Amino acid sequence: MKIIYYCYGAAHSSITAANIHLGHLPLEGRPAPRELLHQPGFDRAEAHELGDLRLMGTDEWGNEVHVLGLAGARRVMARALLDFLAALGVDTASLLLVDALQHAGVLLRLGGYASRRLGLVWCGRPLCALGVWLKYRAYAAHVRRVRQEVARLQPPTRTAP
């Protein structure tokens, strides 16, 4: 199965969700803002990478976890990508697109704009980390639901007789 967390720029929300999914960040509780600031790939994506799919790792079930930045019309584009694959006869049952940006608050959006758009990394990045920290429980809850769904869809394992 391929799981794709998407957001605007694949710099903050989708990165955080993917890292929670892969166990780099805790599923329960809330890590310190510093831990969020230093998580793999956080606030690193550049504008020219918008639209690029990035593999973050594989989870314990062997599913690939990717991040994707879809810019403005992310929900339309996500639906369009699924429609596109379906129109080509591709079985999309093994594909899961998850909107990670729905939990982003004002701080994260402001910090992301400052860091990625204006180049003010010194203030934007810590603001983003704080923004994610404030909404962390929502991100974690969403990823828990995704993981439950993924676990449910795993093929049954065979045991030796």
Next chain:
Amino acid sequence: MLVIYHSRDYLPARQAAAIHTGLLPPGPPADLREARSILEAGRALTATGLWAAGTDSDGRRIFAVGRASRPEVAYRAFCAMANLMGVDRSRFLLQNVGSPVAWAELAVSALGRLGLVRLAERLELGILRRTWAQAGCAVSEANQRLQRRP
């Protein structure tokens, strides 16, 4: 084979897709409102996804989508998904319609949000007339690219 027209706002892409399949004529008709209603058809259902314009004379399926971003973002996203799922790039063609930032379309959107619906509609119909040639060019370009393919 799929052909996907994409534009910043959904209308120019749908315009080009509809011209490609003959749903709309190559030149702007007298009644633009009817043309607009064709392009708006199913919007509530299909605004979230590809808009199907039918098939062209060569049996290709023609679609449209509004990307609200730069053209290369849509291009990279579609190609990345195709690559991820093992789809050969020869099975689809992506064609951009219009300029990367459609200021007039942004104005229409802003007017609509301000509640100036009639003004937004008049502006939209004006844009529709002015972008007809642009959409036609996109269709010509797409056809030329399709002919160049082996």
